Amino acid sequence: MKTINEIQDEIVADFSLFEDDMESKLFYLMDLGKKLEPMDSAHQTPEFLIKGCMSKVWVYPIFVDGILHFEVDSNTEITKGLVALLVKIWNNRTPSEILNTDLYFIAQIGMGNMIGSQRSNGFAGMIQQMKLYATAFQSHN
């Protein structure tokens, strides 16, 4: 299994291929979203909805043997791609790996520019919520 930073580097490399082509970046994000495992619709309840997102984003954490797994979904394709990026990096990691991550890829791919400040806030909300779950399960351990 690749390290968190190896995956971040891959993401940065992938995005750099598109150079300034914003549209292709968004299509790429949407493709990422499509490749996600489907989320159990029973888990798509208000308590697992991320606050502060303009779209609906659900993040459902599953903690087994010290490892966190995330089921995610969204009602919009691009947001689904965004949360897919986080899943790519953080799925099947320990809480402490998650909590110790420096998410440098965000700045390196120029995320702010790509999705604007309002959606950036939503994206920050996803990160915060995933880290909250990591904190919760870490102390639970």
Next chain:
Amino acid sequence: MKTINEIQDEIVADFSLFEDDMESKLFYLMDLGKKLEPMDSAHQTPEFLIKGCMSKVWVYPIFVDGILHFEVDSNTEITKGLVALLVKIWNNRTPSEILNTDLYFIAQIGMGNMIGSQRSNGFAGMIQQMKLYATAFQSHN
């Protein structure tokens, strides 16, 4: 007795002496106001108040032997000077003389510039009211 236009010409000549000295023009107006015959305070009732003036201006018409005479007053010196100009021109004239006047002196002394548009409206109100009285007494005759 001088004609209406002779008096207008005098006024224009007087003001031209001051060139661009606005302050002196205003003092001159105030002096004109001071020279007015005092108005009978019994005539200073709301019905003789000019509408649309920022200051209070009373115009009380007296019609004797086909000749109009105006008693006027104001609570502010400069406005009193303004109405004094009209009295200078129109006192002791027949209604038709008043109604046929072309008040060219207003433009020639640069009145708009001197007193601003709001007070110009008030000044227009005085003129209109004095002409209304002239019309009324003319038809009455």
Next chain:
Amino acid sequence: MNQSIDIASIRAQFPVLNEQVNGKPLVYFDNAATTQKPHSVINALQSYYQHDNANIHRSAHTLAARATEHFEATREMLKLFINAKESAECIFTKGVTESINLVAASYGKLVLKPGDEVLLTEMEHHSNLVPWQRICAETGAVLKFIPVESDGSIHLETALACINSKVKIVSMVWVSNALGTINPIQTIIETAHGIGAKVMIDAAQAASHFKIDVQALDCDFMALSSHKLYGPTGLGVLYGKRELLAAMPPYQSGGEMIKEVFLTHSTYNELPYKFEAGTPNIADVIAFKMALKFVSDIGHDSIASHENSLYHYLLNAINHASLKQLKLIGTSSNKIAVQSFEIESLHHFDVGLLLDASGIAVRTGHHCTQPLMRKFGIDGTVRASFAIYNTTDEIDYFIAALQKICHRIK
């Protein structure tokens, strides 16, 4: 009177049209949300603050006199623009929203009794719905709605049938911001007057597209927003017939709107000042005159003709491009140049972002018409809305972007 107009020279008056968005030239198709501003409006703002800025009315100094004169000149221009009987019938507000709130709170409260009806349509902007919900709740009046048909229009007969003797106020949108539908307000106004009801027209979307004549329409109230009419943000207009405005209690109170104030009671100023409490939005009012002049100089006929031809070009292009996943919302034959649509399997929001990646600005979402969206069984649309400075080239580029999107999601 439909002279052909030089769109290039019109575009040159709008500095924002030179912007690059995501490396692409801006294509601004979000005009129903707010229009861009010509140089003349921007310069008027700048010039006011550089040369004339002062608080207006009742003052002895030159700057204040100058500012007052310019301020009232806009009101005079406005009177001509909408053909009001007198400028005192034109009241400056913050926008359409405030204009409607004013009428609901002041006139609504004055006349509405329990059981009376207030008649709206199902396509109202929230700004012409929520204020009436609240005043009805307060007075016991009942809200009724003229239904919207599946093409986004209202049937005139159905509408007229809603106008019964209980109706005291009809308040409706002239042109739907979400769909572009033009409503048959003239007949509705006549019929409403026949039973003694008063009619308020939300002209937010109408004013930049065709000529308004409040006397010909005989509407009782009308609301406009400057920012949708090539003018500054933060400014609107309430037109009202003098006899109605004169009978209404003031809305907000404070400076400017009073005549005499004692500690325990006050008397109120004349129209229009009675409804303009506090220091007004002086600079924006003054600059708004240049927006009215911009529209008048081009002429509403020329504007309507250019925008209509853009709209037909768009519909044609959509047909020829055979964008199978694209579904139009709002297909009435009587429309301004506004088109809402969905793309199958894509959220409107994603479509908006993808178009933005190509530099194309459209609005996405419920367009402040949630009940209308609910009626169509959707939670929002993508909306392209045109103004005088848009071109067929921009439409070609837009269609190409849509094709690319539809192709990618196949």
Next chain:
Amino acid sequence: MNQSIDIASIRAQFPVLNEQVNGKPLVYFDNAATTQKPHSVINALQSYYQHDNANIHRSAHTLAARATEHFEATREMLKLFINAKESAECIFTKGVTESINLVAASYGKLVLKPGDEVLLTEMEHHSNLVPWQRICAETGAVLKFIPVESDGSIHLETALACINSKVKIVSMVWVSNALGTINPIQTIIETAHGIGAKVMIDAAQAASHFKIDVQALDCDFMALSSHKLYGPTGLGVLYGKRELLAAMPPYQSGGEMIKEVFLTHSTYNELPYKFEAGTPNIADVIAFKMALKFVSDIGHDSIASHENSLYHYLLNAINHASLKQLKLIGTSSNKIAVQSFEIESLHHFDVGLLLDASGIAVRTGHHCTQPLMRKFGIDGTVRASFAIYNTTDEIDYFIAALQKICHRIK
């Protein structure tokens, strides 16, 4: 922290100060009516319309995102400027007048019962008087007034004695616009809180002169106007404590302030949006940030120190000029740099015009404080009010003009 400041370089930021009025350089002493605007504010307006103009919130395109970001940045700056706990406690309004109307209509209506008291002072601006008259008439509450002494101040003991258990709301001006008096609001707020009353502060005249800290003051509401704080016209602020604002019903309704809208009912948005119905005054909000920055960059200490020295210079100069016909109105020792006066036998209006002839802009009239004028037995004053860009040279010139006037009317 009182560094000496370079007034020449500050003046250079205000283009209007280069104006000629009646052939004389403009001397602008009408700052209490509205301040002039620095380049940075004018440029921000221009730049917004040239590059970013779009309707804000809930949109997918770049211009809208940019405009939204800048718009909310002003709110963040404002939070720091008045030291609010959170930016959601800062609501954008049209001005102080609307802010007070909002509180009177929403909070006043919520809490006032027949017999309750609303406590003001006798020196309130009409904007902080008429709205309370109206809500008292509607709710049966009673208006009471802290009396004004002959020097234009209020006695703290007298004020505190007015605060009895019937008082539910105290609403008062921090600094009198007519007289310049600074009121002892801190102690009044504490005392009012002691009996459970809420306190609204009209800070229209305070904000440009000294530092505001709403948390230290612990006031419940505060109103500001941008145009008196070097910012654009048409914009104000209502600060309110979250728990109060959250409990209050909306004021105006329409777009932006809703969460979910159905035909028959609606739910409302979170703070601050619940109180911001309709398209806001986007451009002016964005430019207002530069006004706040202008004041913060100079620093309130430096501003106060410069203005105080101007004021003492003025009083000294008046004394030395022995202007016998001149009578000062408002002579409290605790004042900002504002001086009202009369000239014996001359109407204030004439004085204003005569000063204008020398290029000097002052305000004349009742200053929207008719009850206060009545208390002094006059119908108005001439008022000179200073800002950061005024100079002692201007005061010398002003005194010379007054001398000439007094000499002429002898």
